[in-house]
Amino acid sequence: MSTVELPLLGRPGTAGVPTADGPQNRKEYTSDQEVRWCPGCGDYAVLAAVQGFLPDLGLRRENIVFVSGIGCSSRFPYYLDTYGMHSIHGRAPAIATGIATAREELSVWVVTGDGDALSIGGNHLIHSLRRNVNMTILLFNNRIYGLTKGQYSPTSEIGKVTKSTPMGSLDQPFNPVSLALGAEATFVARTVDSDRKHLTEVLAAAAAHRGTSLVEIYQNCPIFNDGAFDALKGAKDSEAANAIIPLRHGEPIRFGVPGEDGLGTKGVARDRETGEIRVVDLGSAEGWSEADLVVHDAHAADPTTAFALSRLTDAGYLHQAPIGIFRQVERPTYDDQARAQLVTAAAANGSEQPLDKSSALAGLLHGGDTWTVV
Amino acid sequence: MVKQVKQLDRVTIRFAGDSGDGMQLTGDRFTQETASFGNDLSTLPNFPAEIRAPAGTLPGVSSFQVHFADHDILTPGDQPDVLVAMNPAALKANVGDLAKGAAVIVDTHDFTARNLAKAGYGHNPLEADDLDEYAVHPVDLTGMTVEAVKDFGLSRKDAARAKNMFALGLLSWMYGRPTETTTAFLERRFAKAAQVRDANIAAFRAGWNFGETTEAFVVQYEIKPAPMVPGTYRNITGNMALSYGLVAASVQSDLPLFLGSYPITPASDILHELSRHKRFGVTTFQAEDEIAGIGAALGASFSGALGVTTTSGPGVALKSETIGLAVMTELPLIVIDVQRGGPSTGLPTKTEQADLLQAMFGRNGEAPVPIVAPQSPADCFDAAVEAVRIAVTYRTPVMLLSDGYLANGSEPWHIPEVADLPRIDADFATEPNHVAPGTGKAAGKDTREFWPFLRDEETLARPWAIPGTPGLEHRIGGLEKGDGHGNISYDPANHDLMVRTRQAKVDRIADTLPPLEVDDPSGKARVLALGWGSTYGPIGAACRQVRGAGFDVAQAHLRHLNPFPADLGDLLRRYEAVLVPEMNLGQLSLLLRAEYLVDVVGYNQVRGLPLRAAELAEAITGLIESTTHPASNGATRGARQEVTS
């Protein structure tokens, strides 16, 4: 596939955002507000990771904006000493689109939940992704409505028994990564609240990406959906090793309990007959070897393989899920192009001088057929 | 042959045809000619919601009415004096609106059995006595057009399409309109299609020449230019004036304009128009839905732009929650509602004023929003500038209520000088505004902080601190915030205070409003006609008729619906009776009664069309007479009083 060389391509996500004069620390990013999540909530870990990461990003603090919707996770902006808006349910991507388009020199972040982003705000999410507005969306997926006290969410597994579904939920859940890939997203990643290192790496990659970065964060809600991600969390080591499928660009996708060579005994390969992507046991009677494994290409222009990988995620209770960056491709962003149109239009008067708006306004008002009464 | 020339002081012409016949363009061109001739004028386009309803049927009829005069006029006219009907359906749909003796020019070409049946005629009205009350001019417009353009090598069908220009030529001759602007327009419009251009110009000239030579038309009319205040004028529609007002307010406030919008009739033309002015730094964002449109606009406002969203009633319903967020976060935001017939999808292309209460109250919680309304197409410019002044000065969403008639109707606009436009000062916060005395170990060491909800004493506006300003980092949102510091607060007394403060802030806008202007030439009126929005023209015209008949009546019109001007209560109480004409079932009446306990009388119509001045004049006269003899009317006074129409 050929790509068009556009001057805007290849600029990191924070190009245009002024950088800090000197080193910053976590304390500067911590607001004076008392954090009010339930004890043990996964949101704490993500907050800590973000507060730890932002100083490393090295941007001027006043040029960072966090926008959230409504939900437990959406309280996030109150705890960061940056600019922030705790908006209304589901609408944060729309509000952030306005901010990011109006001001290139801001680093814009959206914090949202599975209900916020995928139920009431589903429309804004998919359209932000296809437009590729330069912002990073942190989707806290606890597979439940936390703030409203435990109803099932659009990521809950079928049969989920909650207050609103005493006989079990009926609807097929969304897989947020599949959804994002289907919505033409240019950056899609998944990480886990408890893995600080992985979380931070993914945040760094997401911030560096120019365009909409969607980061799904598996987040435990100990009150209403405790243990939803236990299989991934090394409660029992072998279980976690078999559950997490790490995606690293350029490497064969291999995981599972280590074998004699110290490497995972499972991998992801294409079925020899159907060509479908599936998990295989290395050294099993089927005769799979390292050479058969799919080498992860996050930059593939075609999202098909990334989508196939996303389908390795359990839709029911989670026993297996790929983690990492599924896709990262470059495409001009909506906001860069919208601003470029303003520049083009202003330059169209041919003069090198910046437009004198007052005289241009007089020209506009006097345009068309006019007549003068004396 | 020698033609007679008759002097007239005013004429109303309606062009009517199939949606595909180009009636809007014809009307528009006639209007431009009339404007450049120097008459005062007012127009009323009327078209179906369907893009192309089945040809030849009643639902497919599209019309354009223009009223022009040698004096200043206020409405597009109640009853046309001339109807141009391009087919049987156009005749049938419009003939009922005509004044007795009106001239009816029909294109006989289309009066075939088939077309008559499509229009629901069981017979040919041109051959029966249906039109006896009118001066009918049957003309084969299509046939003559095809003949006139036969040298240009167009198909018969394409040739016939120029018939609207033939009709325009004929009417231009009848009323002595200048033709240069139309010829120049056709040259521009069809620059890339020489055949079509030449055919249209030829048809236009042929129409003119036909008038000059035929014996079918013996009278030419002359309507002298109207005296107007010296200055430069152009003809302008409400949507265009509104768009220009927004651009002007952006320039005058040095705030880049950000429009977030989702297409909806009759507001879309504002989106289209603003999209053409990017050189002024105008960003237009066509959002995925109404909510995203206003959301992005609010985000832009938070980041220091002039956020605007444009829509019609159904869109306002969807935006309500975000308007509430703007009330709560106290950010400037302009919400433009170009009202149309409702409820629900209602009458998308027709006009109505039934969103006043939605604008006023259509949100959860105590969420006061200032409301301004333009009174005529050209006035949309000033109303937009005023909305921005209020939004920026008071850090509040402002609702601007236009309507379908204002949006598409047009009138001459006295173009303002840029130097005379008001400056609007965004006055961004740049410094911390609060000193926190140190406590404990830090005693004696003050720290300077930024409190996002510390208010200006005069306006009660909070500071607008935009991202990128060091030291002013802060969080805002939809949760209730503590007075001053703005942190989340669930304290009962604080909530009570904040609710009252947000209301008081909006109420204070009244301090900056000019006194109401009352038009009462004799100074003896005992009845006041009070309106808002696009009913200004019909009310004004009705009052003139009433005065012409020897009665006294006063007229006042509200630009501001929330808050009301400070002197409104006194004004209402000065009159024995107050008539409130509205294109709804009494929404302003309800607000006035609630606010001032004054027993106003409603005059209410919801026909999807502007009020008719003559009918309104009768209602006013009736009220004047009953006030003079109160006994005769005593029985009808009381709650929800209404003069029926």
Ligand SMILES: Cc1ncc(C[n+]2csc(CCOP(=O)(O)OP(=O)(O)O)c2C)c(N)n1
């Ligand atoms: C318009 C509207 N409808 C409903 C709600 C109630 N509500 C608040 S948060 C929420 C769901 C939150 O779930 P999620 O986004 O998963 O966030 P979590 O609390 O789990 O972090 C709902 C339904 C609301 N605030 N606004």
Ligand code: SF4
């Ligand atoms: S309810 Fe769940 S998600 Fe919400 S704060 Fe408590 S633990 Fe966290």
Ligand SMILES: [Mg+2]
């Ligand atoms: Mg949730």
